[in-house]
Amino acid sequence: MxxxxxxxxxxxxxxxxxxxxxxxxxxxxxxxxxxWQIFFWLIGSVLLHxxxxxxxxxxxxxxxQGLTIAGDRGxxxxxxxxxxxxxxxxxxxxxxxxxxxxxxxxNFTRVSGLGYExxxxxxxxxxGLLFAGSAVLYAVRVxxxxxxxxxxx
Amino acid sequence: xxxxxxxxxxxPGFWDSPLRGPWMTSILGLLLLLLMGITSATGLLSxxxxxxxxxxxxxxxxxADLPLTFNWPTSPAWLYLVNQGLHVTTxxxxxxxxxxxxxxxxxxxxxxxxxxxxxxxxxxASIGLFVASxxxxxxxxxxxVFYYYPFDFNFVVAHYYGAVIFIASMxxxxxxxxxxxxxxxxxxxxRPLGESLAETRSEPLDHAGLVARTPLDxxxxxxxxxxxxxxxxxxxxxxxxxxxxxxxxxxxxxxxxRSQDLGSGPNAxxxxxxxxxxxxxxxxxxxxxxxxxxxxxxxxxxxxxxELLAMPQHTERxxxxxxxGWSSTQDWTGVRLADLARLAGAENMDxxxxxxxxxxxxxxxxxxxxxxFLAKRSLLALKVNGADLSLDHGFPARVIVPALPGxxxxxxxxxxxxxxxxA
Numbered sequence: 001m002x003x004x005x006x007x008x009x010x011x012x013x014x015x016x017x018x019x020x021x022x023x024x025x026x027x028x029x030x031x032x033x034x035x036w037q038i039f040f041w042l043i044g045s046v047l048l049h050x051x052x053x054x055x056x057x058x059x060x061x062x063x064x065q066g067l068t069i070a071g072d073r074g075x076x077x078x079x080x081x082x083x084x085x086x087x088x089x090x091x092x093x094x095x096x097x098x099x100x101x102x103x104x105x106x107n108f109t110r111v112s113g114l115g116y117e118x119x120x121x122x123x124x125x126x127x128g129l130l131f132a133g134s135a136v137l138y139a140v141r142v143x144x145x146x147x148x149x150x151x152x153x
Numbered sequence: 154x155x156x157x158x159x160x161x162x163x164x165p166g167f168w169d170s171p172l173r174g175p176w177m178t179s180i181l182g183l184l185l186l187l188l189m190g191i192t193s194a195t196g197l198l199s200x201x202x203x204x205x206x207x208x209x210x211x212x213x214x215x216x217a218d219l220p221l222t223f224n225w226p227t228s229p230a231w232l233y234l235v236n237q238g239l240h241v242t243t244x245x246x247x248x249x250x251x252x253x254x255x256x257x258x259x260x261x262x263x264x265x266x267x268x269x270x271x272x273x274x275x276x277x278a279s280i281g282l283f284v285a286s287x288x289x290x291x292x293x294x295x296x297x298v299f300y301y302y303p304f305d306f307n308f309v310v311a312h313y314y315g316a317v318i319f320i321a322s323m324x325x326x327x328x329x330x331x332x333x334x335x336x337x338x339x340x341x342x343x344r345p346l347g348e349s350l351a352e353t354r355s356e357p358l359d360h361a362g363l364v365a366r367t368p369l370d371x372x373x374x375x376x377x378x379x380x381x382x383x384x385x386x387x388x389x390x391x392x393x394x395x396x397x398x399x400x401x402x403x404x405x406x407x408x409x410x411r412s413q414d415l416g417s418g419p420n421a422x423x424x425x426x427x428x429x430x431x432x433x434x435x436x437x438x439x440x441x442x443x444x445x446x447x448x449x450x451x452x453x454x455x456x457x458x459x460e461l462l463a464m465p466q467h468t469e470r471x472x473x474x475x476x477x478g479w480s481s482t483q484d485w486t487g488v489r490l491a492d493l494a495r496l497a498g499a500e501n502m503d504x505x506x507x508x509x510x511x512x513x514x515x516x517x518x519x520x521x522x523x524x525x526f527l528a529k530r531s532l533l534a535l536k537v538n539g540a541d542l543s544l545d546h547g548f549p550a551r552v553i554v555p556a557l558p559g560x561x562x563x564x565x566x567x568x569x570x571x572x573x574x575x576a
Contacts, residue, residue, distance in 0.1 A: 006270025011329060015275045018325035022282050025317035028217045032314070034305040041304065042315070045288035046281065049255060050262060065372065077350075079372050084381055091252075091385045092392065095245050096408040098301035107300040110430040112423065113545065114413055122407045 057090075076145050081138040085130035092123055162263040171368035172378055173257055174356030176345055178363060179337040180379065181254040182330065188247040188386075189287070189323065195240035196316050199476060201225055202233055202558050208506050208520025210561075212309040219317065227528040230555035234474035234482075237558075238397030241478025244294050245393045245408075249385030251287060253378065260362055276329065279322050286319035298477045299410055333361075350374045396479035411479035419538035420546055422481040425473075425559055426516075428544035433510045433565055442549045444533075446497040447570040453497050458549040462535055464488045469530045475559040485553045487534035490526040499571030500527065506572065507552055510565040519561040521554060526571075530555045533566060 001009055029038050061083065068078040093100060099108075099119040109115055161167060201222040205211035211218070226232065261280075268274040290312065297308045304311075348354075353371040356364050373381070395406030406412035415421040444461060446454040466486055474480035494500050505526045511517035525531060531554040535542065542548040547564025554562060 004271070006272035007276075011272055012275070014325045014328045015279055018279055018321045019275070019282075021321035022279075022318045025314040025321070029311070029314050031214075031217065032310045033307050037304050038306050038311045038314075041293070041306075041311070042285045042289050042318075045292055046285045048292070049284065049288050053252075054255070054259060069372075077372055080377070083373075084384075087381065088385055088388055091249055091389065092408060095248060095295065095389050095392070096299070098296065098299035099408075099410060103299075103301050104303075107302065108410065111300060111426050112411070113427045113429075119408070126407060 057087075076138065076141045078138065081134045085127065085134045088130055089123075089127035092126065096123065156266065158265045162260075163265045165260075165362065165366050167263075168260045168365045169367060169369045170365055171353065171355045171371045172373065172375055173260065174364040175333055175359050175361065176337040176341050176356055177375060177378070178254070178257040179334040180375075181250065181257055181382070182334060184250050184379075184383075185247065185254050186323075186327065188243050188250060189319075191239055191243045192247065192290075193316065193320055193323075195236045195243070196312075197221055198236050199233075199240060199558070200313060202236065202556070203561065204520065204522055204525075207504050207522060209518065210520050212307065212515070213313050224522055224524060225556070227525055227531065227555045227557075230471050230530065231474075232556040233558055234397065234472045234480045237474055237476055237478050238394070238480065241294070241298060242390055242394045242397060244291060245389040246386040248291055248389065249382045251291065253382040255284065258363065264362060279325055282318050283322035283326055286315050286322060289315045290319055345375045346379070348374055348376070350377065393478070397474075399481060409479065410477070411475075419540035420543035422483060422546075423475075423479055424545045425475055426514075426564070428548075428565075431509070431511045431565065432513065437510050437567075438544065438549055438565060442567075444550060444566060445568045446493060446499075447568060448497055448499055448502070449570070449572055458535065461488055461533070461550060464492065466535075467532060469532055469553070469555075471530065471532075471553050471555055473553065473559050473562060480559075484538050485532055485534040486536040486539070487532040487550065487553075489529070490521075490531040490533055490552070490554070491529065493533060493569065494526055494571060497569075497571055502571040503573050504571075506568075506570040507563045507566055508568040508570070509563050510567045516560045517563075519552075519563050521552070521557075521561070525554050525557065528555060 005012060029035050032038065064082055065079050068082065096119060098104070099116045100123050102116045102120075105116045158164060200213070202225045203210050203212070204225050205213065205215060205218065205222055268277060293304075293308060293312050293315065296302060296304075297312070302308065350371060350373065353374045355368040358364050358366065389408065391405065392408030393406055394409075395402035395404070396409035396411040403412055404414050411423050413423075415423070442458055444456045444458075445452050446456075465488070467489055468484055468486040470482060470484050472480050472482040490505070491500075494502070494505070499505070503523050504520050506520045507518060509517045521531075532552070533550050534547070534553045535550050537546060542551060547566070550566050551564040552562045552566060
């Protein structure tokens with residue numbers, strides 16, 4: 001078993017059970033409305049992460065690391081002071097992009113009587129606060145390291 | 154013949170993060186399991202809360218559903234509020250944890266050759282479904298919460314079958330990877346959380362190839378990475394949860410679709426479908442309004458709003474909790490549904506089919522179980538917070554049942570048909 005299959009019988013049985021249930025769900029999707037769009041979205045979900053978001057943030061992080069490591073003052077790493085507010089800002093955007101970009105706002109207005117004004121501003125404001133807080137923290141840390149490095153006069 | 158390994162991420166030397174390794178992936182996996190466990194359980198409960206076996210309640214076709222539904226209770230009244238608040242808020246909170254978890258296992262995607270044994274092939278197929286369905290559930294969930302539908306499929310149906318694929322592939326992943334998680338926790342426990350950046354070292358090389366062969370110096374500690382992802386979860390929770398919790402937290406929910414403070418009037422709370430969107434003619438709710446009680450095909454009683462107001466009135470403080478996670482608790486006043494059932498001679502009927510004046514729309518009607526229409530706190534509400542219902546909140550009369558999903562609390566009610574089981 002191990003030599004031909006490459007793992008234990010439990011591995012095979014567990015996967016067959018799981019794939020059978022997933023297969024049942026996929027079969028039901030073929031009977032649903034716009035099945036090809038559902039499959040497209042499922043495949044698109046993998047591509048969205050693996051082929052778009054992951055390479056994008058990895059490359060961006062590499063570039064930022066290249067730019068900051070050389071300029072790091074003393075032992076304070078600047079990279080996290082950029083990485084963390086930028087990451088959190090991107091996260092907020094992902095979580096609320098339809099409201100931030102006011103996409104198909106008509107749907108929302110029709111059902112709720114409300115609009116999406118304010119979301120873009122609030123996202124920018126909270127992002128700004130995160131970057132500002134991070135900058136202050138960075139400045140404090142750089143000063144503290146410099147004070148330690150400089151002999152007392 | 155041995156194929157040469159392609160360049161870039163397929164080369165083991167490409168991977169240089171000192172944080173990747175079985176311990177890091179295990180701890181992120183455990184966090185993901187906890188949060189996705191909550192979203193999965195609350196998701197299946199929400200499916201059951203719609204009582205899909207009654208009338209035309211089923212959105213996912215009944216003959217294409219899993220036998221996981223049951224007679225949804227009416228107590229505690231906050232049951233659906235808590236369920237959906239958890240489902241939606243946890244669904245947002247899990248986004249950064251999923252990102253971190255996927256980041257931690259990215260080298261596996263570029264393993265070369267991609268498949269060495271049948272076991273690896275079947276496992277990778279399953280992982281593919283796992284990743285696809287998890288991102289799919291979060292993406293479609295976000296779209297639905299914001300009423301953004303850039304697709305033609307039915308959200309409920311797609312989200313449900315996507316969840317079945319997700320749960321199936323998550324369970325097998327759990328069974329297969331649990332020994333790895335146990336080993337990592339046995340060997341290191343939570344000790345890596347105590348390590349500062351200066352103390353952070355690569356994990357020992359592993360079989361799975363997660364650990365970098367030539368790691369760079371760390372720029373972040375393991376606890377730093379967890380704090381980064383966890384901080385993202387906290388930020389999104391703060392940005393969303395207020396729409397469920399309400400009160401002073403509502404305006405804090407700066408990312409939630411239902412965080413607006415609508416003022417202090419008796420009808421100043423969130424609406425799921427405006428009167429304008431309902432397409433109902435104004436005369437239908439004013440002079441012409443009648444509530445018909447039917448027993449099977451026969452109309453047995455018919456009331457004007459004044460006649461309903463002349464019946465014994467009861468006030469109940471009940472939440473209206475939307476499937477999209479927001480909620481609002483108000484004091485509703487009206488006639489008990491149980492009293493209406495008695496007047497129609499329908500106390501022994503199995504269900505009541507409640508229809509709105511709305512000319513069309515999938516949620517213009519809902520079927521309630523006997524347990525629901527006989528519950529003491531279930532009302533046909535005529536007033537809210539002491540004032541007449543506004544048109545947007547369902548004037549002349551709306552259903553309000555404890556622990557019932559928001560949209561099943563039908564507004565602008567015109568016909569209530571009591572009947573035996575249709576099943």
